[in-house]
Amino acid sequence: MTSAIPNRIRAYLGWCPMTGAAQHPAPDQPAGAKTGDLADSGGSVTGRADRFMHLTIAVVVLSYVVAILILPFLPEVIPVHWNLQGKADGFAASIPGAFGLPVIITLVTLLFILLPKFDSRYAGFALAKDIYAIILFATTGMLLVMEVIFLLIAAGYDLPVITIIPVLIGFLFIILGSLMPYIHRNTTMGIRLPWTMKSDDIWKKTHEHGGPLFMAGGILTVIGSLVSGIWAMALMLVIIIGVTIYISVWSYRYAKTAG
Incomplete structure (x- = not known):
């Protein structure tokens, strides 16, 4: 039951x-596949x-x-x-x-x-x-x-709004990170940078590398928000911006070596 x-x-x-x-x-699924049958x-x-x-x-x-x-x-x-x-x-x-x-x-x-x-x-x-x-x-x-x-x-x-909001956003980033490795190249969602949009390989590697990082950033945001008091919002912004910049730089460097 x-x-x-x-x-x-x-x-x-x-x-x-x-x-x-x-x-x-998998992200390398042929583009012509019938999605309704997947x-x-x-x-x-x-x-x-x-x-x-x-x-x-x-x-x-x-x-x-x-x-x-x-x-x-x-x-x-x-x-x-x-x-x-x-x-x-x-x-x-x-x-x-x-x-x-x-x-x-x-x-x-x-x-x-x-x-x-x-x-x-x-x-x-x-x-x-x-x-x-x-x-x-x-x-x-x-x-x-x-x-x-x-x-x-x-x-x-x-209610401690200063803590609750970063915790909610942290959980959202955990969800986003868990889904990122399974997003195919498109212009609507994902890490859409000039170099990721040019190559399926760069797109795939960026999202496979970035997904766990976004999850880790979300977890750090949740934990940090519970212990940082009035600095919870600032900590959330530092973590999210830091992860975003890092994966963008990592992706650019990978694109340079792969190109």
């Missing part, structure tokens, strides 16, 4: 980054992408439900922005303040839906569009949690 529920959840989702990534088509134990790429897109739509709807439910408990003016030390430095009336993040979540979802339509290498994108859907779901899910935290603070709860 205890394993039946997780199995049912996995059967619906079709794929989990922790168990399905190893079964995902399947593992969770079904086709298209099927998995559709399931996670449905979950994302549920997150969008839930974000408005949360705002409506908590609105009667909010004061007339609520905080909507915090500085790097966790001090509120931006305020808004309760209605626009409560619905600000739901609108952002909606716009992010629409942007993610529209971007692939302009991908000049759509064949590569289509091979991993389920990963794209997972990234969208993880991003909107993180924003939904932020919305709940911000509204609870506005309602009078004393």
Whole structure:
């Protein structure tokens, strides 16, 4: 009975980054492959992408439900922005303040839906569009949690926003890092640098090298945020910027030696 529920959840989702990534088509999968037929134990790429897109739509709807439910408990003016030390430095009336993040979540979802339509290498994108859907779901899910935290603070709860936000972003980077090695060359997602876009080999090596680094950066961000107090935000920025610069330089040097 205890394993039946997780199995049912996995059967619906079709794929989990922790168990399905190893079964995902390798980055050197021929560009002409039919993506709908690329399947593992969770079904086709298209099927998995559709399931996670449905979950994302549920997150969008839930974000408005949360705002409506908590609105009667909010004061007339609520905080909507915090500085790097966790001090509120931006305020808004309760209605626009409560619905600000739901609108952002909606716009992010629409942007993610529209971007692939302009991908000049759509064949590569289509091979991993389920990963794209997972990234969208993880991003909107993180924003939904932020919305709940911000509204609870506005309602009078004393929550450590300076710690919670970096922790959430750290977990997002862990997810991104775990998925990066399985992203095919495209112009919508991934490490899109001039030299990675010119070669499948450079793209593949960059993402295989960068994925674990992004995961490590995410883990360091989570742990560091829990112990660094008011410096959590600054530490997060240093780690993320540092990892991004390092992998960009590593990728450029690899491109030079490979070229």
